Amino acid sequence: MGKRVCVMGGAGYVGSALVPRLLERGDDVMVYDTYWYGDIFGEMRNCKLKEVRGDIRDRSKLLDNIKGMDAILHLACISNDPSFDLNPSLGRSINLDAFHNVLDVARQNPEARFVYASSSSVYGVKKEKEVIEEMIEEPLTDYSKFKLECEKILKAEARDLDYVIVRPATVCGYAPRLRLDVVVNILTINALERGIILVDGGEQTRPNIHVKDMVGVYEKLIDSPSDKTRYEIFNAGDENHSVRELAEIVRRKVPNATIQINPVKDQRSYNVNSDKIKRFLGFRTSETIESAVESIVDAYREGKIIEGLTNPIYHNIKRMKELNIS
Numbered sequence: 250m251g252k253r254v255c256v257m258g259g260a261g262y263v264g265s266a267l268v269p270r271l272l273e274r275g276d277d278v279m280v281y282d283t284y285w286y287g288d289i290f291g292e293m294r295n296c297k298l299k300e301v302r303g304d305i306r307d308r309s310k311l312l313d314n315i316k317g318m319d320a321i322l323h324l325a326c327i328s329n330d331p332s333f334d335l336n337p338s339l340g341r342s343i344n345l346d347a348f349h350n351v352l353d354v355a356r357q358n359p360e361a362r363f364v365y366a367s368s369s370s371v372y373g374v375k376k377e378k379e380v381i382e383e384m385i386e387e388p389l390t391d392y393s394k395f396k397l398e399c400e401k402i403l404k405a406e407a408r409d410l411d412y413v414i415v416r417p418a419t420v421c422g423y424a425p426r427l428r429l430d431v432v433v434n435i436l437t438i439n440a441l442e443r444g445i446i447l448v449d450g451g452e453q454t455r456p457n458i459h460v461k462d463m464v465g466v467y468e469k470l471i472d473s474p475s476d477k478t479r480y481e482i483f484n485a486g487d488e489n490h491s492v493r494e495l496a497e498i499v500r501r502k503v504p505n506a507t508i509q510i511n512p513v514k515d516q517r518s519y520n521v522n523s524d525k526i527k528r529f530l531g532f533r534t535s536e537t538i539e540s541a542v543e544s545i546v547d548a549y550r551e552g553k554i555i556e557g558l559t560n561p562i563y564h565n566i567k568r569m570k571e572l573n574i575s
C-alpha cells in the first residue's frame with residue numbers, strides 16, 4: 250500500500266522530480282508550497298496529489314492541513330546563498346524561525362517519519378580528502394549556518410520524533426521546475442546559449458548528484474526501517490569533481506563550446522563521502538554527471554528551456570527579486 254507523504258517545498262527543483270515519482274509508485278502526496286516558481290504540476294492533475302498553497306511561516310495553515318501523514322519531508326526554504334543574502338531577515342524567518350512550526354506539524358503526525366533537507370555546505374572548506382558525517386561542521390554562510398542550526402534543534406529538542414537528516418550535494422540535471430543556478434546546470438546552459446563555459450578558478454572540488462538520484466535518496470529515507478534512519482545524518486552525493494572537470498564533461502556534450510577560466514570568486518571546496526547511506530540504506534546511484542548534462546542538453550534542444558540564462562523562473566535570486574517576496 251502507498252504511503253501518505255507531505256512534501257513541504259515540493260513545488261521546487263527537487264520536489265518537481267520527487268512528487269511525480271511518489272505518485273507513480275502509488276503514494277498519496279500533499280505538496281505544501283508557496284509556489285514561487287509556478288504551478289508546475291498543472292498538467293499532471295492526479296487524484297492522489299493534493300496541493301496546498303501555503304507558507305511554512307503560517308503556523309495555523311500548516312497545522313490545519315498536514316494531518317495523518319506517514320512521512321513529512323521538509324524541503325521548503327530559501328535555497329541558496331545569493332537569494333538568502335538578498336534579504337537576510339526573510340531568509341532567517343523561513344530557514345530558521347519557521348522550523349519550530351514545522352516541528353509542531355511533525356509532532357501532530359505521530360506516525361510520520363520526518364526528513365530534513367540540510368546541505369553538504371554545512372561542512373565548509375575542509376582540508377581532509379573526504380568529508381564524512383562525523384566531522385566538525387564549519388558553515389561559512391548564513392544559509393549553511395541555519396541549516397546546521399535546524400539540525401541542532403532536531404538533536405536537542407526533537408528526540409520524540411522519528412527524524413532523519415540528509416545533507417545533499419549540489420543537485421544537477423533536468424527536472425520540471427528547473428534550476429539553472431546550480432553549478433553543473435549553469436555550466437551547461439552557458440555552453441548551450443553562449444558557447445562559453447565560464448569557470449571560476451576551476452580547481453575547487455564540488456560534490457554533485459543527479460536529481461533522479463536525489464529522488465532515490467528520498468525514497469530510501471522514507472522507506473527504510475526506523476532503526477536504520479532514526480536520528481541519523483546522511484551525506485548524499487555522487488561524484489566529486491573539480492569545477493574544471495565538470496566543465497570538461499560539459500564540453501564533451503556541447504563540443505562547439507569553449508572553456509573560459511576566470512579568477513576564483515567562490516573558494517568553497519569539499520569532497521563528500523556518501524558511503525554511509527550506501528552501507529546503512531543500500532542506496533545506489535543510477536545516473537552520472539554526464540547523464541545530468543545530457544538531460545539539460547536534450548531538454549534545451551526539445552525547446553523545454555526558454556531563455557535559460559535570463560528567464561527568472563530558472564534562477565532563484567532573479568525570481569525572488571521579480572516577486573519582491575517579503
Ligand SMILES: NC(=O)c1ccc[n+]([C@@H]2O[C@H](COP(=O)([O-])OP(=O)(O)OC[C@H]3O[C@@H](n4cnc5c(N)ncnc54)[C@H](O)[C@@H]3O)[C@@H](O)[C@H]2O)c1
Pocket residue numbers: 257258259260261262263264281282283284285286303304305306323324325326327328329343366367368369416417418419420421428431565
Ligand atoms: N538543489 C540543491 O543543489 C540542494 C543542495 C543541498 C540541499 N538542498 C536543499 O534541498 C531542498 C530543496 O532544494 P531545491 O533545489 O528543490 O530548492 P527550490 O528553491 O527549487 O525549492 C524550494 C521550494 O520551497 C518553496 N518555499 C520557499 N519558502 C517557502 C515557505 N516559506 N513556505 C512554503 N514553501 C516555501 C519554494 O516555493 C520552492 O518551491 C532545500 O531545502 C535545499 O536547501 C538543495
